[in-house]
Amino acid sequence: MNFFEREIERLKRRIKKIEENPDSKKLSSNRLLYKLELNRRQHQLDWWKAGKPFACGSIVSPLLRAMGFEYLDAAMIADRAGAEAMNKAFEFIRAEGYPEFACDRTVSIIPFFSLGEIPIPSFIMASNNSCDNLMYTYNSIAHRYNIPVFPVSISFEATEETLQYVTAQLREMITYAEKTVPGIKYNEDKLLELQGMDRIAFTYYHQIYELKKRVPCPINPRDAFREVVLPSYFPHPELCLEWLKGFLDELRERAEKGVEGREERLRTIWTVTGYNNDTAPFDYLESKGVTLLMLLDGGPSRWHIAKYPVYGDETEYGRKLSPIEEMARVGFNCVAWSGLGDRWVDDIIFMAKELSCDFLINFIQSGCVQTIGLAKLIEETAERKLGIPTLQLEGRGLLMAGYDRKRVLEKMDDFIERCLRKKA
Amino acid sequence: MLNQVEMEEKLKNLIQGNSELNRTKWALAWKDRGKKVIGVACPYVPEEVIYAADMLPWRVTGSWQGSMRFAPIYRPVSTNLYYNGVLENFLGGKLDFLDGLVITNRYDDSRRFYDVLAHIGKPPFLHIMYFPHQDNELSYQALGKSITNLKVQLGEFRGEEISEDSLHHAVEIYNKMRSLLMKVYELRRKEPPPLSGAEVLGITTAAMVMPKDEFNKELEALLPYVEGREGSFKNLRPRLLVSADQIDNPAYLQLIEDAGTIIAMDDMDTGSRYFWDYVNPNMNDIIYALAKRYIIGPRDARMLNWDQQVDRVIEWAKLYKIDGILELVLLYYFPREFRVPFFKDKLRKSGIPSTSIQVEYHLSNVGQMLTRIGAFAEILQNKSRHQD
Numbered sequence: 001m002n003f004f005e006r007e008i009e010r011l012k013r014r015i016k017k018i019e020e021n022p023d024s025k026k027l028s029s030n031r032l033l034y035k036l037e038l039n040r041r042q043h044q045l046d047w048w049k050a051g052k053p054f055a056c057g058s059i060v061s062p063l064l065r066a067m068g069f070e071y072l073d074a075a076m077i078a079d080r081a082g083a084e085a086m087n088k089a090f091e092f093i094r095a096e097g098y099p100e101f102a103c104d105r106t107v108s109i110i111p112f113f114s115l116g117e118i119p120i121p122s123f124i125m126a127s128n129n130s131c132d133n134l135m136y137t138y139n140s141i142a143h144r145y146n147i148p149v150f151p152v153s154i155s156f157e158a159t160e161e162t163l164q165y166v167t168a169q170l171r172e173m174i175t176y177a178e179k180t181v182p183g184i185k186y187n188e189d190k191l192l193e194l195q196g197m198d199r200i201a202f203t204y205y206h207q208i209y210e211l212k213k214r215v216p217c218p219i220n221p222r223d224a225f226r227e228v229v230l231p232s233y234f235p236h237p238e239l240c241l242e243w244l245k246g247f248l249d250e251l252r253e254r255a256e257k258g259v260e261g262r263e264e265r266l267r268t269i270w271t272v273t274g275y276n277n278d279t280a281p282f283d284y285l286e287s288k289g290v291t292l293l294m295l296l297d298g299g300p301s302r303w304h305i306a307k308y309p310v311y312g313d314e315t316e317y318g319r320k321l322s323p324i325e326e327m328a329r330v331g332f333n334c335v336a337w338s339g340l341g342d343r344w345v346d347d348i349i350f351m352a353k354e355l356s357c358d359f360l361i362n363f364i365q366s367g368c369v370q371t372i373g374l375a376k377l378i379e380e381t382a383e384r385k386l387g388i389p390t391l392q393l394e395g396r397g398l399l400m401a402g403y404d405r406k407r408v409l410e411k412m413d414d415f416i417e418r419c420l421r422k423k424a
Numbered sequence: 425m426l427n428q429v430e431m432e433e434k435l436k437n438l439i440q441g442n443s444e445l446n447r448t449k450w451a452l453a454w455k456d457r458g459k460k461v462i463g464v465a466c467p468y469v470p471e472e473v474i475y476a477a478d479m480l481p482w483r484v485t486g487s488w489q490g491s492m493r494f495a496p497i498y499r500p501v502s503t504n505l506y507y508n509g510v511l512e513n514f515l516g517g518k519l520d521f522l523d524g525l526v527i528t529n530r531y532d533d534s535r536r537f538y539d540v541l542a543h544i545g546k547p548p549f550l551h552i553m554y555f556p557h558q559d560n561e562l563s564y565q566a567l568g569k570s571i572t573n574l575k576v577q578l579g580e581f582r583g584e585e586i587s588e589d590s591l592h593h594a595v596e597i598y599n600k601m602r603s604l605l606m607k608v609y610e611l612r613r614k615e616p617p618p619l620s621g622a623e624v625l626g627i628t629t630a631a632m633v634m635p636k637d638e639f640n641k642e643l644e645a646l647l648p649y650v651e652g653r654e655g656s657f658k659n660l661r662p663r664l665l666v667s668a669d670q671i672d673n674p675a676y677l678q679l680i681e682d683a684g685t686i687i688a689m690d691d692m693d694t695g696s697r698y699f700w701d702y703v704n705p706n707m708n709d710i711i712y713a714l715a716k717r718y719i720i721g722p723r724d725a726r727m728l729n730w731d732q733q734v735d736r737v738i739e740w741a742k743l744y745k746i747d748g749i750l751e752l753v754l755l756y757y758f759p760r761e762f763r764v765p766f767f768k769d770k771l772r773k774s775g776i777p778s779t780s781i782q783v784e785y786h787l788s789n790v791g792q793m794l795t796r797i798g799a800f801a802e803i804l805q806n807k808s809r810h811q812d
Contacts, residue, residue: 132759136758367502
């Protein structure tokens with residue numbers, strides 16, 4: 001079975017379980033989320049079987065879809081691949097000589113094509129907008145499988161000049177893709193439509209963020225630990241909006257009524273990623289009355305915050321942007337990790353303050369060159385500006401070899417007990 | 425007129441230019457003259473701009489010691505080992521004489537290294553440049569703007585704009601350095617070459633810490649001697665090309681040659697890639713000329729045009745009659761790590777034997793390295809015997 005087939009089975013089981021035996025402690029809108037995911041994976045499987053073109057690239061889904069590609073969310077697929085698939089992927093990585101100590105979320109994508117897990121794309125955009133490791137992963141895939149690849153290089157500053165630079169590259173990319181991949185044609189109306197839907201999603205995320213400010217917060221750790229998804233990631237974007245609205249409404253209801261049996265003793269945000277194949281740390285946090293408010297990664301999660309300009313904003317550059325310029329702005333020019341360190345550290349401090357965090361959890365993900373060099377800076381800045389400590393956890397995000405759950409939980413327990421004593 | 429012994433002594437002094445004992449000599453003398461020294465921690469920095477500001481561009485070498493006391497406070501051990509070594513030297517006070525540092529966004533960890541320096545407030549002038557990832561017209565324009573910004577920032581730092589004339593003059597001096605080093609590298613085609621790989625690395629890294637006009641004078645005076653010199657090697661084959669990044673310790677290359685090989689050529693940013701390809705001095709727009717040279721010149725896996733990079737290495741392998749290519753893959757320098765399979769595969773298709781060894785920035789695991797290199801050398805020798 002390939003990844004899509006496994007996912008389809010898993011999601012069908014989950015939906016069936018929720019429908020037959022709903023758990024009142026969990027969000028009922030999760031059913032909509034699983035249906036959204038199921039729809040995507042089924043569509044992708046059908047697309048693959050029909051031999052239609054996929055494209056890979058980071059934070060550029062609206063543009064790739066508007067060109068006629070099906071967007072292949074390779075990094076998110078890696079997140080969901082599971083421990084067994086990840087182990088197999090790393091056997092391949094070691095055997096072939098790829099960097100086994102690079103971020104597992106990026107390098108593991110390479111074997112998934114060779115192992116038949118996901119389709120080989122017809123086009124790749126390789127950009128440093130998310131991180132270099134993803135860019136080099138995509139460049140490796142392009143060279144290995146002889147796929148047309150278009151590099152988009154971004155600066156670490158967001159200015160009118162750099163916006164035009166990225167926009168020019170995206171225009172060249174469209175021309176290149178149209179020339180190279182049969183049947184591909186850029187449709188600006190489609191891009192506008194998808195950006196419009198993403199914009200609505202941003203407003204929902206802003207409202208969710210406002211709810212998170214409430215004490216106690218109506219969200220539980222597992223639900224907070226979700227990567228932000230946007231409608232343009234999906235073949236039927238309206239389903240994403242339906243889920244997001246349902247999620248928002250449910251959180252509002254919980255915020256009004258309160259969550260039964262939950263005592264909030266401490267509040268925190270978790271950065272980068274986590275031990276994705278183990279939920280024990282989240283269960284632990286919940287058991288200790290620690291509200292995990294959100295997972296703050298360097299990409300879309302910053303758009304929870306209304307102060308950051310998104311599609312339609314005319315204040316950042318003092319004018320209305322064209323659709324391609326909007327793509328350059330949102331997908332490239334202001335991604336949190338792609339700037340200098342203070343861009344991301346400032347995001348963390350801002351959110352921690354607004355959400356009344358008592359401490360931070362900073363995950364030092366092995367091989368994540370965007371973030372591991374900032375761990376100490378985050379800790380020192382949080383202490384200096386907010387007077388709050390940082391729990392530094394280390395590990396790999398997806399590969400579980402070497403993961404010691406007991407040691408991690410002991411470290412968390414020791415830290416959190418100290419925080420509780422301090423607060424008391 | 426110096427005799428042979430004296431010339432050999434002069435050559436050895438130059439080769440030792442970047443040794444731990446000597447490397448700060450010229451920088452401190454420069455400062456004694458009331459001038460500024462700007463550290464360079466990236467081969468993508470167009471040093472000519474710093475030179476044009478009448479400041480000494482000084483390539484920062486990291487700590488060659490294995491253990492670090494200070495750097496791990498800020499940077500986990502699983503990050504770029506060269507930057508960790510440099511940070512160790514900053515925090516240990518060994519680089520307090522630097523007035524500034526310029527780096528680029530070579531890869532993500534370069535930015536994070538910059539971020540730590542900015543956080544600790546060292547050195548007084550700290551600048552990071554954007555460098556594109558592709559070789560095309562848009563990139564030349566973008567890099568041109570980045571270079572102009574560096575020029576402006578340095579001008580503000582010194583309190584006086586950098587003139588076009590001084591930029592042209594700097595290009596002239598640097599092109600002269602390049603042509604002299606090209607002559608050294610042409611001599612490496614001889615069998616056997618007059619200089620070992622370790623000696624050549626000593627010369628190129630000396631160029632990176634000396635005032636360029638002084639270096640040019642020294643090397644120009646030595647060239648006639650070097651031409652007639654006989655290199656001393658254990659074996660005349662195999663001839664290797666070593667491909668690496670950020671490795672600046674000649675002891676590494678000495679070890680490889682001690683295993684019974686000759687390093688006849690390199691693909692290193694501290695070696696050939698430092699000087700290969702000239703800045704076109706005849707372009708009206710000298711900034712554009714600089715941008716073009718720094719993008720087009722031989723680059724490492726950080727740039728995305730992997731095909732052209734490996735084609736260049738294959739071209740060198742033919743020109744320098746290379747028997748095999750040894751790739752030293754610096755642990756946690758991910759651009760190269762990602763390119764390893766492609767590099768190997770393309771070389772294999774070209775019929776060039778190669779092997780990759782993962783290394784740390786400081787010389788370590790010597791026994792293991794010797795064994796692996798020795799084994800590779802033996803394979804190449806056997807291959808060569810069969811062909812004969």
